[in-house]
Amino acid sequence: MTHKSELAALEIENLTKCYGTFEAVKKVSFNIFPGEVFALLGPNGAGKTSIISIISTLEKLTSGSVKIFGVDIEKETMQSKRLIGVVHQEIVNSGFFDVTEILDFMSGYYGIYKNSERINYILHKLGLYEHRQKKVKQLSGGMKRRLMVAKALVHSPKLLLLDEPTAGVDIQLREDLWNFVRELQSEGMSVLLTTHYLQEAQELCQRIGILDKGQLKLVGQTKEIIKQFSLRKILIKTKTEESHYEANAFFEKKDQGYYSYFLPDNNYLGKLLQELSLKAEDILDIQTQEGSLEMAFKKAIEMKS
Amino acid sequence: MIAFYTLLRKEVKRFLKVMMQTIVTPFMSSFLYLLVFGVSLGSKVDNLHQVPYLAFLIPGLMMMSLMNNAFQNSSSSIAVSKFSGDLEDLRVAPLTPHHLLLSMGLGAVVRGAVVAIITYIVGIIFYYLQFQEILTVKHPLILIYFILAGGFLFGLLGVCAGFWARSIEHIAAFSNFILLPLLYLGGVFVSIESLPEWAQKFSQLNPVLYLINGLRFGVLSVSDVSLENSLLVSLLGILIMYLLGLLAIKKASFNRW
Ligand SMILES: Nc1ncnc2c1ncn2[C@@H]1O[C@H](COP(=O)(O)OP(=O)(O)OP(=O)(O)O)[C@@H](O)[C@H]1O
Numbered sequence: 001m002t003h004k005s006e007l008a009a010l011e012i013e014n015l016t017k018c019y020g021t022f023e024a025v026k027k028v029s030f031n032i033f034p035g036e037v038f039a040l041l042g043p044n045g046a047g048k049t050s051i052i053s054i055i056s057t058l059e060k061l062t063s064g065s066v067k068i069f070g071v072d073i074e075k076e077t078m079q080s081k082r083l084i085g086v087v088h089q090e091i092v093n094s095g096f097f098d099v100t101e102i103l104d105f106m107s108g109y110y111g112i113y114k115n116s117e118r119i120n121y122i123l124h125k126l127g128l129y130e131h132r133q134k135k136v137k138q139l140s141g142g143m144k145r146r147l148m149v150a151k152a153l154v155h156s157p158k159l160l161l162l163d164e165p166t167a168g169v170d171i172q173l174r175e176d177l178w179n180f181v182r183e184l185q186s187e188g189m190s191v192l193l194t195t196h197y198l199q200e201a202q203e204l205c206q207r208i209g210i211l212d213k214g215q216l217k218l219v220g221q222t223k224e225i226i227k228q229f230s231l232r233k234i235l236i237k238t239k240t241e242e243s244h245y246e247a248n249a250f251f252e253k254k255d256q257g258y259y260s261y262f263l264p265d266n267n268y269l270g271k272l273l274q275e276l277s278l279k280a281e282d283i284l285d286i287q288t289q290e291g292s293l294e295m296a297f298k299k300a301i302e303m304k305s
Numbered sequence: 306m307i308a309f310y311t312l313l314r315k316e317v318k319r320f321l322k323v324m325m326q327t328i329v330t331p332f333m334s335s336f337l338y339l340l341v342f343g344v345s346l347g348s349k350v351d352n353l354h355q356v357p358y359l360a361f362l363i364p365g366l367m368m369m370s371l372m373n374n375a376f377q378n379s380s381s382s383i384a385v386s387k388f389s390g391d392l393e394d395l396r397v398a399p400l401t402p403h404h405l406l407l408s409m410g411l412g413a414v415v416r417g418a419v420v421a422i423i424t425y426i427v428g429i430i431f432y433y434l435q436f437q438e439i440l441t442v443k444h445p446l447i448l449i450y451f452i453l454a455g456g457f458l459f460g461l462l463g464v465c466a467g468f469w470a471r472s473i474e475h476i477a478a479f480s481n482f483i484l485l486p487l488l489y490l491g492g493v494f495v496s497i498e499s500l501p502e503w504a505q506k507f508s509q510l511n512p513v514l515y516l517i518n519g520l521r522f523g524v525l526s527v528s529d530v531s532l533e534n535s536l537l538v539s540l541l542g543i544l545i546m547y548l549l550g551l552l553a554i555k556k557a558s559f560n561r562w
């Protein structure tokens with residue numbers, strides 16, 4: 001699936017960010033295609049927030065370029081700002097106003113005067129409607145997080161940036177939030193998110209990028225990356241039990257009559273059967289399990305660049 | 306336009322929500338100043354510029370509370386937003402530095418004007434009690450101009466201070482060590498003509514002097530300095546503060562404390 005002809009929702013090229021002499025982001029390049037949910041993954045301090053802050057113009061880039069639907073964030077800042085909505089990682093705590101007022105002001109900043117229809121829609125979607133008259137102080141941590149998501153959506157942005165939107169949110173709400181993201185995607189919104197819940201990223205995102213110490217280690221389709229970088233698990237049930245089945249280097253464990261093995265890539269199965277001197281008639285059943293993103297993630301981080 | 310109006314509305318709503326601090330407190334301090342200095346002490350002081358001391362003091366206090374409150378409004382709005390983190394919203398939204406300066410400056414004017422008018426009302430009540438006479442405004446347009454200009458100028462100053470400050474103490478220090486002396490030495494309480502010659506020369510370098518006397522001229526038609534100079538200084542001041550404000554928004558941080 002290539003989208004070369006289309007204008008990328010986000011186009012980052014050779015992006016570098018220095019804080020003083022410290023290089024937090026090093027020549028990072030990647031694209032997000034329109035209508036895609038893309039996860040930027042990486043350990044703490046990898047530079048994810050730095051990248052998001054640059055796109056949202058909270059931080060200045062040191063070198064490189066960022067374009068949103070072809071609009072350069074440095075040259076046409078006002079125009080690019082209208083295209084994005086952002087949920088920052090740190091919780092915001094403003095004291096004076098209630099939920100509706102805050103969303104009303106936020107709409108006004110984007111030049112939308114009467115926006116109560118959209119605001120109510122978002123409040124319902126995020127389960128905040130009953131809390132609309134509360135001050136921020138009176139909201140729980142998870143509600144504050146959802147208020148921040150609501151703020152990012154009042155102007156129906158084309159690209160949504162979510163920096164760990166599910167940190168401190170319970171399982172049920174996390175699921176609701178991801179379902180909401182899927183809904184936004186079906187309406188055509190493109191999404192860049194970061195999260196430390198890899199399983200959720202695996203289910204939600206078409207493509208991912210793995211960042212470590214400011215360097216983009218990997219970028220591509222989630223499925224491809226898992227296929228390429230995680231070990232595939234093979235479970236074999238045999239007619240007879242032999243001790244040498246367990247002596248193999250790839251052997252993991254024996255469970256309920258199945259011997260399991262981790263294989264480094266797809267072309268290894270034949271070789272394994274050979275090593276075990278298993279013939280077709282010795283085998284009762286074979287199952288394969290695809291690896292997880294978590295495994296691929298760990299491997300990508302260990303990879304020398 | 307909507308963005309500008311929204312931000313202005315937010316600034317005004319904010320100070321109305323903390324009315325105790327933003328309106329009642331300044332009212333109390335004006336009341337006390339007028340009572341202690343104007344009424345009690347004033348009866349023992351000679352007329353200044355051929356007007357009773359109480360009359361001389363009223364416009365001075367109006368301008369002082371106007372400037373103080375205008376400065377407080379924009380600087381504390383920014384400081385509080387930095388503290389809670391929602392100043393970041395202003396950076397992320399498509400607001401230009403002009404939006405920020407104009408709406409925060411005008412928000413400051415609104416609060417300053419409210420406080421100045423309250424001071425004036427308290428003042429004329431005291432004046433009536435003492436002299437059985439209403440203290441009317443001699444040049445209303447000039448008064449209005451200096452309320453707008455003084456409020457806007459100090460609102461802009463507050464914006465600069467708010468953006469540049471790295472903690473709430475920075476703002477307090479700026480207001481205590483720079484603003485307060487300028488205000489007190491700017492001819493609120495005394496005419497500079499009663500100062501020794503060297504101190505007069507010094508006072509003439511204080512821009513606040515021209516603003517206070519401009520407003521005093523609007524109310525009483527008397528002033529330590531010429532009206533032209535007051536107008537010139539106010540316009541020049543606004544220009545300089547506006548440029549500094551642009552610089553502050555460009556360079557300074559929107560990040561949370
Ligand atoms: N304002 C700053 N000044 C100096 N260094 C900074 C600043 N912000 C971030 N850094 C450094 O830049 C690096 C990347 O930080 P960043 O917040 O982008 O990481 P992250 O990937 O978002 O991490 P996390 O998963 O913990 O949120 C870190 O080493 C951090 O210490």
Ligand SMILES: [Mg+2]
Pocket residue numbers: 048049050089163
């Ligand atoms: Mg982060």
